[in-house]
Amino acid sequence: MRRTLWLAGVLVVLVALNVTLPQLLNPYLFQMVVLCGINVILAVSLNLVNGFTGQFSIGHAGFMALGAYGSAMFSLHVGQGWVAALEAAHVPGVVAQGFALLLALLLGGLLSALAGYLVGLPSLRLRGDYLAIVTLGFGEIIRVIITNVDAVGASRGLPGIPGWVNFFWVGLGVAAVIFLSLNLARSTHGRALFAIRDDEVAAEALGVDTTSYKVLAFVLGAFFAGVAGGLFAHYLSYLNPNSFTFLKSIEVIAMVVLGGLGSVSGAVLAAVVLTLLPEVLRPVKDYRMVLYSFMLIVLMITRPQGLLGNRELSLAWLTRRRRRAGAPSA
Amino acid sequence: MTGDVLLELDHVTIQFGGLKAVADLTLQIGRGELVGLIGPNGAGKTTVFNLVTGVYAPTVGRILFEGRPIQGMKPHAIARRGITRTFQNIRLFASRCCRDNVCIAAHQHARAGLADAVLRTRRFEDDERDIQRRAGELLEILGLSAWADTPAAELPYGQQRRLEIARALAGRPRLLLLDEPAAGLNPQESDQLMHLIEDIRQRFHLTILLIEHDMRVVMGICRRIAVLDYGVRIAEGTPGQIRTDPRVIEAYLGEEVHADLGAGG
Numbered sequence: 001m002r003r004t005l006w007l008a009g010v011l012v013v014l015v016a017l018n019v020t021l022p023q024l025l026n027p028y029l030f031q032m033v034v035l036c037g038i039n040v041i042l043a044v045s046l047n048l049v050n051g052f053t054g055q056f057s058i059g060h061a062g063f064m065a066l067g068a069y070g071s072a073m074f075s076l077h078v079g080q081g082w083v084a085a086l087e088a089a090h091v092p093g094v095v096a097q098g099f100a101l102l103l104a105l106l107l108g109g110l111l112s113a114l115a116g117y118l119v120g121l122p123s124l125r126l127r128g129d130y131l132a133i134v135t136l137g138f139g140e141i142i143r144v145i146i147t148n149v150d151a152v153g154a155s156r157g158l159p160g161i162p163g164w165v166n167f168f169w170v171g172l173g174v175a176a177v178i179f180l181s182l183n184l185a186r187s188t189h190g191r192a193l194f195a196i197r198d199d200e201v202a203a204e205a206l207g208v209d210t211t212s213y214k215v216l217a218f219v220l221g222a223f224f225a226g227v228a229g230g231l232f233a234h235y236l237s238y239l240n241p242n243s244f245t246f247l248k249s250i251e252v253i254a255m256v257v258l259g260g261l262g263s264v265s266g267a268v269l270a271a272v273v274l275t276l277l278p279e280v281l282r283p284v285k286d287y288r289m290v291l292y293s294f295m296l297i298v299l300m301i302t303r304p305q306g307l308l309g310n311r312e313l314s315l316a317w318l319t320r321r322r323r324r325a326g327a328p329s330a
Numbered sequence: 331m332t333g334d335v336l337l338e339l340d341h342v343t344i345q346f347g348g349l350k351a352v353a354d355l356t357l358q359i360g361r362g363e364l365v366g367l368i369g370p371n372g373a374g375k376t377t378v379f380n381l382v383t384g385v386y387a388p389t390v391g392r393i394l395f396e397g398r399p400i401q402g403m404k405p406h407a408i409a410r411r412g413i414t415r416t417f418q419n420i421r422l423f424a425s426r427c428c429r430d431n432v433c434i435a436a437h438q439h440a441r442a443g444l445a446d447a448v449l450r451t452r453r454f455e456d457d458e459r460d461i462q463r464r465a466g467e468l469l470e471i472l473g474l475s476a477w478a479d480t481p482a483a484e485l486p487y488g489q490q491r492r493l494e495i496a497r498a499l500a501g502r503p504r505l506l507l508l509d510e511p512a513a514g515l516n517p518q519e520s521d522q523l524m525h526l527i528e529d530i531r532q533r534f535h536l537t538i539l540l541i542e543h544d545m546r547v548v549m550g551i552c553r554r555i556a557v558l559d560y561g562v563r564i565a566e567g568t569p570g571q572i573r574t575d576p577r578v579i580e581a582y583l584g585e586e587v588h589a590d591l592g593a594g595g
Contacts, residue, residue: 194423202423203434208434
């Protein structure tokens with residue numbers, strides 16, 4: 001019952017924001033909000049792999065690209081036709097587009113998840129640096145393939161993707177990945193992931209099937225990266241392989257590390273900060289990226305554990321802090 | 331030794347390159363026994379644990395647990411069969427609190443799947459309540475209740491050793507392997523540890539295989555002791571027999587350790 005209320009509440013808020021936000025914000029700010037949302041999905045999903053499970057993956061852009069191109073190809077060749085047919089049958093446009101988009105996002109996510117499984121199974125026997133290099137190679141292979149396959153536009157890019165994404169869908173993706181991460185963290189499965197991060201040998205000796213759990217984290221992370229890619233594709237209506245370089249993976253890693261490895265709310269906060277920071281720094285022109293990098297360095301020196309460390313931002317934690325500050329003797 | 335054999339090592343050998351870390355070891359442990367495994371440094375004691383728990387597969391030989399072969403199985407599968415262990419060099423989940431450390435080991439008995447956890451179904455809630463209650467009980471038995479919410483890395487050393495035991499018990503093992511549980515403990519602490527080991531053995535109907543250098547502990551609680559040297563079993567018997575066995579004394583290089591062994595009685 002409570003869960004149904006929650007779900008209804010989230011949906012109502014998302015619909016309300018979906019209607020009001022484009023009116024309140026100018027198109028530039030609105031685009032920033034959407035890109036923040038997509039980056040939040042990327043950061044929170046990578047946090048499942050790098051933060052929860054402690055496996056260093058730097059191929060997240062590759063999974064995002066798979067989801068983006070996979071879902072875009074579906075919409076271009078199948079989804080669009082379905083929407084036209086549904087609209088001809090007097091189904092409201094919003095519903096028809098939503099249905100087609102949802103299918104495209106799920107397909108993109110599943111394609112990435114499948115790739116995550118195929119890459120994960122052999123490579124998760126590797127540790128640390130070796131895994132990092134395999135995932136780096138995977139991301140680059142995906143990008144190079146896309147750059148050379150004519151059917152997906154090759155290096156010219158893929159134009160004309162239907163722009164079905166509005167705030168509602170981005171918000172729903174963000175809510176889904178956060179909901180999944182938080183509930184996973186506070187469950188026996190999440191504890192198994194943390195155990196692998198802290199000591200893989202001990203986790204295995206105590207009955208945690210470490211290989212399966214590492215693959216699970218990889219598949220879940222890849223799925224949401226694919227969904228983020230699908231949202232990205234259907235928001236911009238145009239894809240280019242240069243959006244999915246190794247630098248994109250590094251950007252997402254920076255978000256996870258800056259937020260605090262393992263902290264969901266930290267990843268959210270850092271994704272928003274790092275998406276907006278380069279925009280806020282626009283007035284300094286040529287020095288923008290210098291300042292951006294400098295601020296990252298300062299942040300990491302002053303807070304090496306990340307913005308939130310291992311903690312989650314929660315109401316209970318905030319009230320506890322306030323109580324402690326307000327009435328020290330009580 | 332007659333009756334119900336819980337663990338049997340049958341001519342087990344493991345070879346690393348040219349080195350036979352354990353050579354043709356045969357050992358039987360009966361249900362309910364508390365057996366000590368001793369030997370000089372590098373004798374292959376921890377290797378035996380690693381063989382039994384599946385970290386290594388034997389080059390030759392069989393390992394039977396409750397009559398079924400377990401050699402070559404993965405460690406987590408062996409843990410599920412009912413063998414858990416502690417580690418000589420403490421291996422706690424450092425960033426997690428004590429309660430979580432114990433809960434993680436209770437994980438294998440959870441019935442709720444991933445979907446249950448994400449959707450918070452009734453089955454998940456029931457499972458979680460069971461796991462938390464069991465973790466609470468184990469922390470209580472090991473005197474760690476006060477530390478339940480403290481990250482494992484911040485515990486005092488002695489408590490870390492106890493948490494290792496609590497965690498190993500959470501998997502509801504039938505065979506518990508303790509790898510130098512008294513290492514680094516002061517005499518009072520190792521006295522408490524001896525009582526604790528005996529207590530948990532009876533309370534949980536456990537069979538225990540114990541590696542220990544503290545002869546006072548080994549001689550005090552084990553009724554049967556096996557001695558390894560260079561991977562070979564050189565003696566087996568009661569503490570009294572072991573203390574006077576010339577091969578054991580020789581393995582421990584003479585007088586100094588002889589005195590140690592004597593002091594244990």
